[in-house]
Amino acid sequence: xxxxxxxxxxxxxxxxxxxxxxxxxxxxxxxxxxxxxxxxxxxxxxxxxxxxxxxxxxxxxxxxxxxxxxxxxxxxxxxxxxxxxxxxxxxxxxxxxxxxxxxxxxxxxxxxxxxxxxxxx
Amino acid sequence: xxxxxxxxxxxxxxxxxxxxxxxxxxxxxxxxxxxxxxxxxxxxxxxxxxxxxxxxxxxxxxxxxxxxxxxxxxxxxxxxxxxxxxxxxxxxxxxxxxxxxxxxxxxxxxxxxxxxxxxxxxxxxxxxxxxxxxxxxxxxxxxxxxxxxxxxxxxxxxxxxxxxxxxxxxxxxxxxxxxxxxxxxxxxxxxxxxxxxxxxxxxxxxxxxxxxxxxxxxxxxxxxxxxxxxxxxxxxxxxxxxxxxxxxxxxxxxxxxxxxxxxxxxxxxxxxxxxxxxxxxxxxxxxxxxxxxxxxxxxxxxxxxxxxxxxxxxxxxxxxxxxxxxxxxxxxxxxxxxxxxxxxxxxxxxxxxxxxxxxxxxxxxxxxxxxxxxxxx
Numbered sequence: 001x002x003x004x005x006x007x008x009x010x011x012x013x014x015x016x017x018x019x020x021x022x023x024x025x026x027x028x029x030x031x032x033x034x035x036x037x038x039x040x041x042x043x044x045x046x047x048x049x050x051x052x053x054x055x056x057x058x059x060x061x062x063x064x065x066x067x068x069x070x071x072x073x074x075x076x077x078x079x080x081x082x083x084x085x086x087x088x089x090x091x092x093x094x095x096x097x098x099x100x101x102x103x104x105x106x107x108x109x110x111x112x113x114x115x116x117x118x119x120x121x
Numbered sequence: 122x123x124x125x126x127x128x129x130x131x132x133x134x135x136x137x138x139x140x141x142x143x144x145x146x147x148x149x150x151x152x153x154x155x156x157x158x159x160x161x162x163x164x165x166x167x168x169x170x171x172x173x174x175x176x177x178x179x180x181x182x183x184x185x186x187x188x189x190x191x192x193x194x195x196x197x198x199x200x201x202x203x204x205x206x207x208x209x210x211x212x213x214x215x216x217x218x219x220x221x222x223x224x225x226x227x228x229x230x231x232x233x234x235x236x237x238x239x240x241x242x243x244x245x246x247x248x249x250x251x252x253x254x255x256x257x258x259x260x261x262x263x264x265x266x267x268x269x270x271x272x273x274x275x276x277x278x279x280x281x282x283x284x285x286x287x288x289x290x291x292x293x294x295x296x297x298x299x300x301x302x303x304x305x306x307x308x309x310x311x312x313x314x315x316x317x318x319x320x321x322x323x324x325x326x327x328x329x330x331x332x333x334x335x336x337x338x339x340x341x342x343x344x345x346x347x348x349x350x351x352x353x354x355x356x357x358x359x360x361x362x363x364x365x366x367x368x369x370x371x372x373x374x375x376x377x378x379x380x381x382x383x384x385x386x387x388x389x390x391x392x393x394x395x396x397x398x399x400x401x402x403x404x405x406x407x408x409x410x411x412x413x414x415x416x417x418x419x420x421x422x423x424x425x426x427x428x429x430x431x432x433x434x435x436x437x438x439x440x441x442x443x444x445x446x447x448x449x450x451x452x453x454x455x456x457x458x459x460x461x462x463x464x465x466x467x468x469x470x471x472x473x474x475x476x477x478x479x480x481x482x483x484x485x486x487x488x489x490x491x492x493x494x495x496x497x498x
Contacts, residue, residue, distance in 0.1 A: 033165055033189050034182030069175060071182045072165050083190040089146060089161045096249025096266055098291065105167045108192055108266055108291070110247050115159035115240030116232040117274050 018055040033080075033088060036073040071107060089113060147237040150196045150296075151203045155216070159240030162192040162247075162266065162289060162296070192266070195295040199285060199304075200455055207238035219282040219298065220270050224458040229281040231274040231334065242284065245271035245327070246309040249291075258318035262381065262398045264291040267323075269307035272331035280348050282458050283330070286310055290395055299401050301452040302377055305329035305368070315378070321400035325375040330368035344369075372408070373428075373476050376445060379404030385454040405451060411443035427476060 013019065042059035044051070053059060061068070074090030093112040100106045147156045166188030175185065196204040198219055205216030210228060217226035218239035234240050247268035254260045270284035283304030288297045302310065308327020315322040334343040344367045353364045379400030384390045390397030397403070415425030422441050423431045431441075450457070 032183050032186070034184070034186045037179075037181050067176060069182070071167070072186075078189040080186070080189045082188060086163070086189065086191070087146060088163060088165075088189075093245055094247030094266075094268060096247065098249065098251065098264060099169070100166060103169050104187060105169050105172050107165050107167065108162060108249060109165070110162040110244045110266075110268055111160050112243050112245060112271070113158070113160040113241070114243055115230075115237075116234045117230065117242065 015055050031073075031076045033072050033076045033078055034070070036070055036076060039068055039070060040073070041068065072109070074111070148191050148193065150193060151205065155196070155204045155206050155218075155239065156237040157193070157196070157218075157239050157241060158234050158237040159242055160244035160270075161241075162244070162268070163190065164192050165189045192289060192291075192294055193296045195293065197295060197297045199282070199298045199300050199458060204239065219304075219458060220273070220284050222282060223280045224282055227279070229275050229279040231276050241270065241287075242273050243271035244268050244287075245307065248309065248311045250312045254312070255314040255316070259315065260312060261321060261400075263395065265289060265399065266291060267310050267312070269302075269310055269327075271306050271308065271328055273306065274334045275332055275345055275348075277334070277343060277345060278347060280351055281332075281345075283332075288396065288399070288401060295395070297396050297401075299396065300454070300457065301379065301401055301404050302375075302406065303329070303450065303452075304458075305372065306331055310377075313376075319381055321379045321381065321404075323377045323379070325377055325406070329370055329372035331370060333367070333369060371476055374409050375448075376407045376409075377404055378407065385452060402452075402454075406448040407445040408448060409443050410446040411441055 037058075038056055039058040039061060041063075043062045043064070044060040046053045046059050049060070051060060072088050074088050074092065076088050078084060078086040078088075088109075089111040091112045092109050094110040095107065097105055097107045146161070147158045148161065149156050165186060167182070168185045168187050171185035175182065196218070198204050198217060200219075202216045204218050205213065207213050207217075207221075207228060208226070213222065213226040213228075215226075219226075220242060221228055221230050221239050223229050230242075245268070247266055249266050250261050250264070252261055252264050266289040267286065268289065269286040273281075273284055275281045284306035285304050286299040286302050286307060288299050289295070290297070302323075302325050306328040307325060310326070311324050313322045313324055332345050335341070337343060346367070349365055349367060358364050380387075380403050381400040382390055382392075382398055383400075383403035384394070384397055385402050387403055390402065392398060394402070411423065412419070412421035413423070413425050413427075414421045422443075
């Protein structure tokens, strides 16, 4: 895997080493669903403000309408017995929630994937 | 409050986000008789008591996860058949996933999937609808997750059915293809309050016929002219005498009114027919129309200015008088698999419809929207 990415497109991306280390971590033990705490959304766009960004960390979290916490992230894997190692796929575009029973909240999320038309997933 | 991020950027995403793009991930349906790739619908179950306290501490969500899995176990196509294995490059006469094929079941996408029979193309902006969410007997008869395919690239030498909406029965994990909204592809479809137990109303927004290809030849966009030519050859010109043109997003905001318990022909359906009992087999599409005239003696409310241009200078909350006009096209099941997503143009020509940029040119899609049960009376 390391050679593949060092000679491939990843080598052209800033912070490629950090991304590679993340991939190696995924290959070894993965991240279970809900274990990521860093947020994808930003309160302000670092590309526009010039804020320093750090891989694996949240950006600007000063959201105008309150605090956000992560429920699940694309790429995390299931450690649940009914779906061992199933990955949460991205990109999320559509979410809903309902009670399965009195003790369980089920969050349904769909991914916007493109099959073979673009990067197949 | 639930929130999701549609993020394509690598800059602020964890490395795992990058990684997920590059493995192929198929899921079996219909007892393993077919495999799908592309878009997925998944679930994560959380302990309710722990979730109620989740925003009061800094622990990760993994501490309250109690289950996860795929939400799609069964897929039913536009003909009401369980989707089956694709018959290679030949027609799949029974059980085709029609979003990927022509009306005969022959695969029609620009590229073949590497490991699956079919794929769900760009599921976009779904909405979870709860049974009778607007009052006693008012609204859908089941809890369902309403989603839609969005855009596609088809082989330029093939005809195709187009992209439908899909309704996921949350109890049975069955995904039903829904044809009543046309097969033009969509941004978002959301239930509204009909105020009557026999009817459902849905707002239909977004794309129509977004099927061009712009990544084969640099700086050139290829349109599926063969299917437009086929439409003109089989049905003739539009009622204004002009031929049909590439239909990308030439469509107004739409409303769908469905009658519960009816089959495509208006006859009574059995109670175990999921789509019929939810009003998704028999109904009528309407488009918002305004008077677009700008003549010496007659001036419409926008003085002939189309929607996108009008909104550049409109004030917040501005009202435009208009009417909801029915579309002549209506889903009849198998017969309308061959409508080729172009019917809206005839609808648009018969009335002055509130399109984004006219009758033959596209601009922006109608936006996403939400419907608030609390505010709908």
